[in-house]
Amino acid sequence: MSMAAHAQKGPIQLALIEGMSGPFANTGEAVLRNVVWAVERVNARGGVQTAEGKRLLVLNRYDSKGQNEEALTALRAAIDAGAQYVLQGNSSANAAVLIDAIQKHNERDLQKRVLFLNYSAVDPALTQDKCNFWHFRFDAHADMRMTALMQVLKQDAQLKSVYLVGQDYSFGQAVLREAKRQLANVRPDIHVAGEELHPMGRVKDFLPYASKIKASGAQAVITGNWGNDLTLLVKAAKEVGFEGKFYTFYGNALGAP
Numbered sequence: 001m002s003m004a005a006h007a008q009k010g011p012i013q014l015a016l017i018e019g020m021s022g023p024f025a026n027t028g029e030a031v032l033r034n035v036v037w038a039v040e041r042v043n044a045r046g047g048v049q050t051a052e053g054k055r056l057l058v059l060n061r062y063d064s065k066g067q068n069e070e071a072l073t074a075l076r077a078a079i080d081a082g083a084q085y086v087l088q089g090n091s092s093a094n095a096a097v098l099i100d101a102i103q104k105h106n107e108r109d110l111q112k113r114v115l116f117l118n119y120s121a122v123d124p125a126l127t128q129d130k131c132n133f134w135h136f137r138f139d140a141h142a143d144m145r146m147t148a149l150m151q152v153l154k155q156d157a158q159l160k161s162v163y164l165v166g167q168d169y170s171f172g173q174a175v176l177r178e179a180k181r182q183l184a185n186v187r188p189d190i191h192v193a194g195e196e197l198h199p200m201g202r203v204k205d206f207l208p209y210a211s212k213i214k215a216s217g218a219q220a221v222i223t224g225n226w227g228n229d230l231t232l233l234v235k236a237a238k239e240v241g242f243e244g245k246f247y248t249f250y251g252n253a254l255g256a257p
Contacts (some may be wrong), residue, residue: 015078019066022203089120163218173223206236
């Protein structure tokens with residue numbers, strides 16, 4: 001970890017930039033709890049071993065409100081406060097602007113360069129078209145996740161029709177695009193009964209979407225939705241009497257039924 005560390009031998013400064021308010025505040029707070037726990041665990045063991053010896057970690061949180069401009073404002077504040085590592089993951093759109101901004105910052109000021117640690121922003125473009133030396137992603141990207149999902153779906157011999165639902169931003173669009181591509185290869189017999197992209201984090205009532213899913217006759221839903229957009233979609237599906245399955249990346253996540 002010494003690569004991005006500043007010259008001083010004090011604590012290593014970590015900046016968590018997430019939506020701590022707004023429609024996905026619960027997911028941001030969930031991340032914060034986990035990172036705080038991890039930092040406390042590392043510090044309890046004496047910190048991180050670096051070329052300068054062991055150094056403790058200091059975590060500072062910044063609220064992006066899930067918005068790109070707020071994320072950039074938070075990044076500037078974090079760098080001004082001495083951040084050496086930036087942690088973010090709950091939005092591929094936020095991640096994309098952070099990658100660009102960090103690249104520009106590092107080109108201007110090599111003595112205060114920053115490394116972006118991405119734990120869950122999984123738009124494939126972030127490590128393809130937008131691949132960047134200063135960005136490290138720990139998670140499998142959406143295409144990899146879809147491949148794993150298809151390994152389960154292809155075993156469901158009774159499944160003949162699906163409905164695709166996604167959040168209307170880079171990640172959600174990538175999920176639907178890859179779902180159609182892989183379905184054509186893995187289960188060409190399955191009919192796509194419909195597909196829908198909805199505004200991210202702004203839909204409070206998913207009943208109209210759930211009604212369309214049920215009316216289509218689809219036996220299952222494929223979605224990359226997360227946070228409240230998944231919770232409310234599943235809730236609405238239950239309310240309209242949809243009895244099909246959900247094939248999703250985040251059924252285990254906070255708020256999912």
